[in-house]
Amino acid sequence: MLLLPGNDPAAVQAAAxxxxxxxxxxxxxxxxxxxxxxxxxxxxxxxxxxxKGRPSDHPLIVHVLDAAGAEPFADHxxxxxxxxxxxxWPGPLTVIVPRQPGMAEAAAGGQATVALRAPAHPVARAVxxxxxxxxxxGVAAPSANRFGRVSPTLARHVVEEFGxxxxxxxxxxxxxxxxSSIVDCSRARPALxxxxxxxxxxxxxxxxxxxxxPDAHAPKASGxxxxxxxxxxxxxLLDAERLALRFATAAASGGLEGVAxxxxxxxxxxxxxxxxxxxxxxxxxxxxxxxVLRALDAAGAxxxxxxxxxxxxxxxxxxxxxxxxxxxxTD
Numbered sequence: 541m542l543l544l545p546g547n548d549p550a551a552v553q554a555a556a557x558x559x560x561x562x563x564x565x566x567x568x569x570x571x572x573x574x575x576x577x578x579x580x581x582x583x584x585x586x587x588x589x590x591x592k593g594r595p596s597d598h599p600l601i602v603h604v605l606d607a608a609g610a611e612p613f614a615d616h617x618x619x620x621x622x623x624x625x626x627x628x629w630p631g632p633l634t635v636i637v638p639r640q641p642g643m644a645e646a647a648a649g650g651q652a653t654v655a656l657r658a659p660a661h662p663v664a665r666a667v668x669x670x671x672x673x674x675x676x677x678g679v680a681a682p683s684a685n686r687f688g689r690v691s692p693t694l695a696r697h698v699v700e701e702f703g704x705x706x707x708x709x710x711x712x713x714x715x716x717x718x719x720s721s722i723v724d725c726s727r728a729r730p731a732l733x734x735x736x737x738x739x740x741x742x743x744x745x746x747x748x749x750x751x752x753x754p755d756a757h758a759p760k761a762s763g764x765x766x767x768x769x770x771x772x773x774x775x776x777l778l779d780a781e782r783l784a785l786r787f788a789t790a791a792a793s794g795g796l797e798g799v800a801x802x803x804x805x806x807x808x809x810x811x812x813x814x815x816x817x818x819x820x821x822x823x824x825x826x827x828x829x830x831x832v833l834r835a836l837d838a839a840g841a842x843x844x845x846x847x848x849x850x851x852x853x854x855x856x857x858x859x860x861x862x863x864x865x866x867x868x869x870t871d
Contacts, residue, residue, distance in 0.1 A: 543695060546663035546711040555709055556670035559584075559679060564591060566684050566698040567667060568711025569659040571632050571719050571736070572691040572830065573698050574603070574681030578671070579613070582646035585680050589646075591702065594687040599649035599760050601634050601657050601720070604678040605668040610656045612677045615640050620747055621656075621725035627746035630660040632720040632736050636759050647680035653726045653759045663711035682762060683719065684708075690771050690837070690865070691830045693717050717827035718857050722761045724754070733761040735856035737826055768864040769830070771837035771844065773800070777866040779848045780805075786845065787811060798842030802832060805847075814839060818847055822854045829858060833865065 544551035546568055555565050562584040567576040575591060577584040579602040589596045604610050607625050610617060615638040624635050639654035648654045683691040684698040692698045695710035721736030723743060729752035732740055744750055787807055790796045800814040801807050807815055816832055819825045836844050846862055849855035
């Protein structure tokens with residue numbers, strides 16, 4: 541395992557060279573750490589699917605430096621995509637557009653569309669710039685974890701996921717902490733396929749029109765399977781009333797051995813095995829969400845009870861990740 545400081549220019553150049561050579565790289569972004577490979581090489585991208593254990597028809601997001609870097613991958617960039625790129629790039633928003641034939645077919649999961657994003661993290665941008673100088677137009681970079689598991693937000697999370705041989709650049713804790721919003725711009729009306737930190741209201745303001753609801757004809761998109769982002773421990777997503785009922789039942793039966801609680805209000809004294817306060821700010825909650833799930837899992841939690849976030853669009857990204865983490869287990 542090669543864990544290198546992301547602020548070291550020599551490490552950035554070594555990382556860019558590794559990408560140019562068709563190898564994998566652990567790359568920090570402002571959302572989560574990615575497992576990156578040059579997107580214009582189907583052979584390199586195949587290594588991502590193999591390392592993650594990810595189905596090859598589940599598309600990846602291609603990370604580029606800027607709007608000009610998006611053009612080689614797109615058959616064309618619709619006006620809706622350009623508006624979003626101007627408003628939110630670099631940043632945690634992905635656009636899906638018609639794909640340039642013969643380009644990034646493996647990264648797109650064989651679809652006629654491609655997902656594109658320009659990350660804001662300075663290390664990611666330095667690597668993309670250095671790689672472009674070596675002939676790499678962009679990199680496919682899903683989260684650097686085994687398929688379906690909790691996404692990594694620290695370099696050490698990537699180290700925990702993969703064995704020796706992977707170069708990882710350490711860029712510190714990811715600022716956003718959950719994956720990007722994904723907007724399909726490949727059809728007549730744009731649709732939000734995956735919520736993130738950027739609210740639907742801000743996206744609609746940038747578009748100048750309302751988002752359509754996703755339908756059965758929407759392209760496949762990263763992180764949209766029903767069960768995803770799951771730790772080993774069983775995650776239960778409970779509203780405040782159901783959580784209180786479970787506490788009452790547990791109090792009558794002697795406590796919650798092995799049950800960790802992630803909630804706004806602290807459980808009755810001595811009841812929960814471990815408790816973590818759920819922040820009131822959705823951005824703060826998003827920033828720490830995956831790290832908290834990983835930490836409670838590593839501590840040996842049997843179950844993790846999470847208080848459902850408020851019914852407010854600003855919480856959509858956090859709620860989406862928790863719903864999919866809890867979907868891996870049913871009552």
